Amino acid sequence: MPDRALEFDRVSKRYGDIVALDAVSFEVRPGELYGFVGSNGAGKTTAMRIALGVLAADGGEVRYAGSPVTHATRTRIGYMPEERGLYPKMKVLDQLVYLAELHGLAPNEAHRNAEYWIGKLGLTERRRDEVLKLSLGNQQRVQLAAALVHDPAVLVLDEPFSGLDPLAVDVMSQVLRDKASTGVPVVFSSHQLDLVERLCDRVGIIRSGRMVASGSVTELTADAATQLSVRAPRAQPGWAATLPWVRVVSDSGSETVLELESGADDQAVLAAALATGPVTEFSRRRPTLTELFRNVVSDNGAEREGAGA
Ligand SMILES: Nc1ncnc2c1ncn2[C@@H]1O[C@H](COP(=O)(O)OP(=O)(O)OP(=O)(O)O)[C@@H](O)[C@H]1O
Numbered sequence: 115m116p117d118r119a120l121e122f123d124r125v126s127k128r129y130g131d132i133v134a135l136d137a138v139s140f141e142v143r144p145g146e147l148y149g150f151v152g153s154n155g156a157g158k159t160t161a162m163r164i165a166l167g168v169l170a171a172d173g174g175e176v177r178y179a180g181s182p183v184t185h186a187t188r189t190r191i192g193y194m195p196e197e198r199g200l201y202p203k204m205k206v207l208d209q210l211v212y213l214a215e216l217h218g219l220a221p222n223e224a225h226r227n228a229e230y231w232i233g234k235l236g237l238t239e240r241r242r243d244e245v246l247k248l249s250l251g252n253q254q255r256v257q258l259a260a261a262l263v264h265d266p267a268v269l270v271l272d273e274p275f276s277g278l279d280p281l282a283v284d285v286m287s288q289v290l291r292d293k294a295s296t297g298v299p300v301v302f303s304s305h306q307l308d309l310v311e312r313l314c315d316r317v318g319i320i321r322s323g324r325m326v327a328s329g330s331v332t333e334l335t336a337d338a339a340t341q342l343s344v345r346a347p348r349a350q351p352g353w354a355a356t357l358p359w360v361r362v363v364s365d366s367g368s369e370t371v372l373e374l375e376s377g378a379d380d381q382a383v384l385a386a387a388l389a390t391g392p393v394t395e396f397s398r399r400r401p402t403l404t405e406l407f408r409n410v411v412s413d414n415g416a417e418r419e420g421a422g423a
């Protein structure tokens with residue numbers, strides 16, 4: 115077990131009849147960005163709240179650096195809750211200093227850190243404003259600053275990217291990368307799978323309270339069927355539909371993505387594409403995280419909430 119990892123070990127939680135987490139295990143290694151993904155109601159927030167001690171698990175435990183997370187170790191976790199937790203009437207700088215002191219920093223250190231993150235997250239102009247007067251995206255930057263201001267050893271962030279504009283996404287991504295590069299385990303939940311694929315070293319997919327896949331995107335897609343991307347500009351729609359052992363994944367007109375069953379002959383596919391006219395691209399392709407997610411979480415939409423409603 116690597117040092118300073120955050121480990122979820124068979125963590126279970128029920129709310130009455132609802133099994134929110136069913137023996138969920140995964141590990142966020144020091145220095146890695148771990149993306150925690152799943153449909154609405156899959157159990158992400160519940161798992162994160164348990165790590166923070168906001169909720170108690172019914173079974174299993176969360177460990178940091180090999181020891182169960184206690185009240186003392188929790189103060190070393192930087193947490194961004196889904197419901198956000200700022201004092202709306204407090205000014206940005208005052209709030210961050212207060213939160214840093216609450217985590218045990220001396221006043222001058224708290225001030226220094228607050229100013230540092232205000233600068234880093236582009237909030238300098240707003241530092242004397244009350245939080246409620248900020249746009250939602252800027253409030254989210256303050257929320258991230260609040261998670262970082264006490265120099266946490268672990269970062270647990272619930273949907274930190276939701277509602278951010280592309281520039282703020284870049285800022286947030288860079289901050290998380292920088293933090294991970296100092297050896298901190300960083301886990302965040304998100305529904306923006308393209309972003310998770312781009313940013314994360316490893317990904318965990320949770321479905322109905324169970325971890326159904328965990329690893330790098332490359333590892334998770336290694337067993338997937340071979341896919342081909344074909345660009346044949348003069349081909350008519352449906353040109354590939356009748357090819358044997360081939361499934362059409364998508365056909366946007368300009369690009370056709372095909373999945374080959376074992377035994378399918380990719381050269382026969384190329385010949386069929388050439389029969390339609392010029393072929394400008396013919397390449398093997400790895401499924402995206404979004405495609406993988408759709409396969410793993412096969413019934414679309416909300417989980418138990420939708421199913422039980
Ligand atoms: N306080 C609660 N009381 C009862 N059921 C709850 C409570 N909190 C969560 N649940 C249920 O537990 C399950 C897991 O919810 P959770 O919020 O952890 O999912 P999530 O993956 O974070 O979803 P989302 O992506 O929508 O934020 C859901 O079925 C939810 O309805």
